[in-house]
Amino acid sequence: MSSTLIERVLPEKRALTTKPRPSDVAFRTVLNVMSYSSLLILAAIGGFLAFRGFGAFKENGFGFITHAEWSSIVGDNGKEVSSFGMGAMITGTLIIATIALFIGVPLSVLTALFLTFYAPERLKRALVTVVDLMASFPSILYGIWGFIVLAPMATYWAKLVYKYLGWIPFLSVPSPAFDRSPFLAGIVLSIMIIPIVTSVSREIFAQTPLERIQAAYALGATRWGMIRAVALPFGASGVVGGAMLGLGRALGETVAVYSVLNIVFKINWHILYGYGGNIASMIVQKFGEASFTEKKALLAAGFVLFVMTLLVNMVANTVVSRAVKSGK
Amino acid sequence: METRVKMSTENTPQPNSLAGVAAARVREPGSAPLGSGLEARGVHAWFGSHLALENVSLDFAAGTVTALIGPSGCGKSTFIRTLNRMHEFIPSAAMAGEVLLDGKDIYASGTDVTRIRLQIGMVFQKPNPFPSMTIGENVLAGLKLAQIKYDGNKDDLMEETLTRAGLWNEVKDRLSAHAGGLSGGQQQRLCIARSLAVNPKVLLMDEPCSALDPGSTLRIEDTISQLSKTMTIVIVTHNMPQAARVSDYTAFFLADGGPGQMIEVGPTNEMFSRPKDQRTENYVSGRFG
Numbered sequence: 001m002s003s004t005l006i007e008r009v010l011p012e013k014r015a016l017t018t019k020p021r022p023s024d025v026a027f028r029t030v031l032n033v034m035s036y037s038s039l040l041i042l043a044a045i046g047g048f049l050a051f052r053g054f055g056a057f058k059e060n061g062f063g064f065i066t067h068a069e070w071s072s073i074v075g076d077n078g079k080e081v082s083s084f085g086m087g088a089m090i091t092g093t094l095i096i097a098t099i100a101l102f103i104g105v106p107l108s109v110l111t112a113l114f115l116t117f118y119a120p121e122r123l124k125r126a127l128v129t130v131v132d133l134m135a136s137f138p139s140i141l142y143g144i145w146g147f148i149v150l151a152p153m154a155t156y157w158a159k160l161v162y163k164y165l166g167w168i169p170f171l172s173v174p175s176p177a178f179d180r181s182p183f184l185a186g187i188v189l190s191i192m193i194i195p196i197v198t199s200v201s202r203e204i205f206a207q208t209p210l211e212r213i214q215a216a217y218a219l220g221a222t223r224w225g226m227i228r229a230v231a232l233p234f235g236a237s238g239v240v241g242g243a244m245l246g247l248g249r250a251l252g253e254t255v256a257v258y259s260v261l262n263i264v265f266k267i268n269w270h271i272l273y274g275y276g277g278n279i280a281s282m283i284v285q286k287f288g289e290a291s292f293t294e295k296k297a298l299l300a301a302g303f304v305l306f307v308m309t310l311l312v313n314m315v316a317n318t319v320v321s322r323a324v325k326s327g328k
Numbered sequence: 329m330e331t332r333v334k335m336s337t338e339n340t341p342q343p344n345s346l347a348g349v350a351a352a353r354v355r356e357p358g359s360a361p362l363g364s365g366l367e368a369r370g371v372h373a374w375f376g377s378h379l380a381l382e383n384v385s386l387d388f389a390a391g392t393v394t395a396l397i398g399p400s401g402c403g404k405s406t407f408i409r410t411l412n413r414m415h416e417f418i419p420s421a422a423m424a425g426e427v428l429l430d431g432k433d434i435y436a437s438g439t440d441v442t443r444i445r446l447q448i449g450m451v452f453q454k455p456n457p458f459p460s461m462t463i464g465e466n467v468l469a470g471l472k473l474a475q476i477k478y479d480g481n482k483d484d485l486m487e488e489t490l491t492r493a494g495l496w497n498e499v500k501d502r503l504s505a506h507a508g509g510l511s512g513g514q515q516q517r518l519c520i521a522r523s524l525a526v527n528p529k530v531l532l533m534d535e536p537c538s539a540l541d542p543g544s545t546l547r548i549e550d551t552i553s554q555l556s557k558t559m560t561i562v563i564v565t566h567n568m569p570q571a572a573r574v575s576d577y578t579a580f581f582l583a584d585g586g587p588g589q590m591i592e593v594g595p596t597n598e599m600f601s602r603p604k605d606q607r608t609e610n611y612v613s614g615r616f617g
Binding site (some may be wrong): 121209211212214215216217218219220221222225226229230233234 | 442469
């Protein structure tokens with residue numbers, strides 16, 4: 001059995017080559033340049049933020065992430081005394097994004113289920129167009145609408161929630177100030193993430209294997225029974241991925257949050273209470289009139305946001321592509 | 329499997345003839361007291377504007393096995409899917425005629441389709457257990473899907489249906505394993521067990537063995553003959569020896585350029601030995617199709 005007894009002489013493996021035609025070479029070069037350019041731009045932005053913000057990281061140390069205070073005062077001696085911490089903004093960003101997911105994901109999943117399994121063909125096409133349109137709608141318009149139309153309603157809802165569920169710690173408020181709260185910002189964001197979560201979920205649900213759907217119906221399944229036993233287990237990981245793509249958007253959303261949220265540099269766990277924070281909108285608010293040192297700190301904050309969204313999106317893409325591939 | 333081989337050698341006068349095998353299996357309608365009858369009356373089926381099936385009337389007496397044979401595209405699969413209202417599952421599909429279960433039209437307005445499908449179960453060409461469920465959960469899936477409250481002992485039901493489907497001995501030690509780990513033949517018997525768990529009166533089988541190896545095929549055929557003692561079975565098959573082995577009656581379908589029609593139906597032994605129609609004769613003798 002052993003190969004030491006009989007030495008098998010195998011020919012050397014040949015290199016498999018081909019001479020590409022010039023047109024192919026040219027096209028390939030163009031494609032390479034194009035596809036690497038976006039990666040390069042992304043890396044350049046990240047590098048720029050990290051490089052310019054480095055000073056702020058150095059001066060404030062770990063406190064840059066954990067401290068809530070953000071102040072820059074020019075003292076009597078003309079020297080700038082500053083202390084920068086993103087704690088309030090990071091927690092605020094996460095709180096608002098969580099609220100957005102909490103409201104937006106169930107809405108989107110139910111919409112996707114309706115579109116896939118219930119809607120008649122024509123209604124389905126119309127609704128898909130509308131939902132996709134929502135994705136391309138400028139966020140400042142969501143912001144204005146949120147500020148003018150939604151805010152009064154959200155204040156009313158917040159009061160209702162407080163009245164009945166105020167005993168839950170994070171739903172309580174120190175004083176009855178319900179305007180411009182993280183709750184309102186979360187609602188606006190939840191509407192903005194509906195398109196992405198809906199379309200990813202819809203695509204996954206549409207791939208539910210027909211034979212499994214038939215198997216369920218042939219067993220006397222109600223449509224709800226079929227969805228619960230077949231479509232939801234099949235689509236679960238895709239829905240999670242879609243939700244994370246939504247989270248990516250919710251983390252980075254700027255203008256809409258800026259329009260509706262009362263940005264205060266203080267960690268606020270009371271989601272109904274009228275102030276909060278969000279990294280992106282904080283940068284917008286401060287950047288125009290920032291001093292040199294503060295600009296550095298804002299760029300560092302930008303770098304933190306950059307890393308957060310990049311991570312979330314990468315995880316989301318992996319989850320989605322795995323869900324599509326495995327077809328579980 | 330042992331018994332199956334023995335049975336056919338004992339009762340078969342001409343071991344190599346299909347007609348001989350079938351002759352051993354014929355039972356008169358009504359001789360089996362259990363099960364129930366299914367009747368198709370003037371069934372037509374369309375896909376969009378395309379008429380796929382024209383005017384099929386067929387009786388399935390209680391406790392009998394009826395095989396539907398015919399070349400591809402002859403409408404036999406379409407027909408079997410009209411029998412438990414799976415046909416309408418395809419968008420643009422339409423039908424005319426009546427299908428009576430115990431004398432009641434299953435297409436009557438106000439009928440709850442899910443109840444119909446509980447009484448008329450179906451096994452598909454490709455085994456399709458639910459991969460997210462365990463073997464045991466798959467067996468009981470019908471109860472959950474149709475939201476039935478089952479009063480009896482679920483473990484007993486699981487053992488009973490798996491035994492009837494001829495799978496119990498192979499899976500009794502791994503009921504909590506996922507169904508995806510079973511072989512194709514085992515998966516198909518699991519699907520049969522799953523259909524049986526909701527206690528249907530009729531079982532429709534759409535080419536249940538066409539994706540299986542010969543060994544698994546024989547086991548499924550064994551299961552079919554066991555089941556036929558207690559229920560009505562309709563089976564679509566391309567495999568004529570199989571039709572001869574398992575069925576009491578055979579119906580021959582053909583689409584001669586136009587919509588599919590039923591050419592002839594009769595006791596299986598007669599269909600294979602002395603069919604009345606020349607086209608049936610050509611088909612069963614292997615001259616076309």
